[in-house]
Amino acid sequence: MTIDAIDTDENALLAARGQGVPVAFQGVVKEFGSTRVLHGVDLDIRPGEFLSLLGPSGCGKTTLLRILAGLEQATSGVVRIDGADVSTVPTNRRDLGMVFQAYSLFPHLTVQQNAAFGLERRRVAKVEAARRALDALRLVGLEHLADRYPHQLSGGQQQRVALARAIVTEPRVLLLDEPLSALDAKVRVQLRDEIRALQLRLGITTVFVTHDQEEALAVSDRIAVMDAGRIEQIGTPEDLYLHPATPGVAAFVGLSSIVPAVARSGFVEVLGTRAPILGDAVDGSVEAFVRPENVRLGGSVLGTVVESTFLGSMRRSVVRVETADGSAALVRVQHAASERLEVGERVTLSVDAVPVVVRPRGA
Known part of the structure; x- marks a missing residue:
């Protein structure tokens, strides 16, 4: 049974659905020693x-989540949940649900007891706790496994139990710290979609930490891209992909080829195409970030195929080209699966005249 098929009146967690609460970080600084x-x-x-x-490993995203959770203390700054300053409030009084990469289930407790x-711990009567735990397990599709133990479950099932345990207390905010990274690819996609569906049904404010851009793009209302302890850009998945504010965001969100080019007066000449520059305009020798879906087979730019990968509904090939200044570049092109290219084959390319991000060459 999917979550959408569960009757709201028959499930206490769905019946208690709220509108979520706001969360704010204000000037949050964190230092470890120097x-x-x-x-x-x-x-x-x-x-x-x-x-x-x-963001990439070491960018500060997990530290920021741990400060929200109360597992780390900010060096300075304020954290607010529903308008109240919780900067010095202990974790167990912040009313949060947390799911981490490690399932952290109690091996001696059944699935229902874990949930x-x-x-x-909040001294809810055992009978009531058991009933509400079954409600939570029903939402993650595991009520039929309530009497099993963690070692009898798959990794995906164990993470669903951890999710049920996180939502059963009806927390104000749900925190997810790379909860899918230990799972295989197919289970990871399935569970991420289930988490999103559950979050939408419960209406709970959710903060999700990941280094996987595909996960973030698939499930988020908005994404904050972090690098070196700062937020580079925040926006919808579409905003970040189509209008990256910095070269760092363009490089991290989506797939791009970095191509030598020449910029002048707000435009860039890249592989024979004059395209508008996204963000701050620069003049002179630059590197342009070109998306593979904006490159076409056929055109005036000659190159040699160095790689071609079949991806089911399409192919993605890499073509080595020589740019106008005599330098070489590897350009990814996304094309129909029926257009099979062989390594070493000579092809021609063209680039769509869509806005691109650039950075000074060598930056």
Whole structure:
């Protein structure tokens, strides 16, 4: 049974659905000794929003989540949940649900007992806790496994139990710290979609930490892209992909070829095409970030195929070309699966005249 098929009146968690609460970071700084890992982060998360913190390892996204959870203390700055300053409030009084990469289930407790654990810690009567735990398990599709133990479950099932345990207390905010990274690819896609569906039905404000851009793009209302302890850009998945504010965002969100080009007066000449520049205009020798879906087979630019990969509904090939200044570049092109290219084959390319991000060459 899918979550959409569950009757709201028959499930206490769905019946209690709210509109979510706002979360805010105001000038949050975090230092470990002499090393500053967060540089005055300001971030407003809307009620009921699914916001992802996206960035490479070491960018500060997990530290920011742990500060929200109360597992780390900010060096300075304020954290607010529903308008109240919780910067010094202990974790167990912040009313949060948390799911981490490690499932952290109690091996000696059944699935239902694991799901009910948070309720019993809050001194909810055992009968009521058991009933509400079954409601939570029903939402993640595991009520039929309530009497099993964690070692009898797959990785995906164990993470669903961890999710049920996180939502059973009806927290104000749900925190997800790379909860899918330990799962295989197919299960990861299935569970991420289930998490999103569950979040939408419950209306809970959710903060999701991931280094996987595909995950973030698939499930988020908005994404905050982080690098070196700062937020580089925040926006919808479409905004970040189509209008990256910086070369760093363009490089991290989506797939791009970095191609030598020449910029002048707000435009860039790249592989024979004059395209508008996204963001700050620069003049002179630059590198342009060209998306593979904006490159076409056929045109005036001659190149040699060095790689071609079949991806089911399409192919993605890499073509080595020589640019106008005599330098070489590897250009990815996305094309029909029926257009089979062989390594070493000579082809021609063209680039669509769509806006692109550029950076000074060698930056």
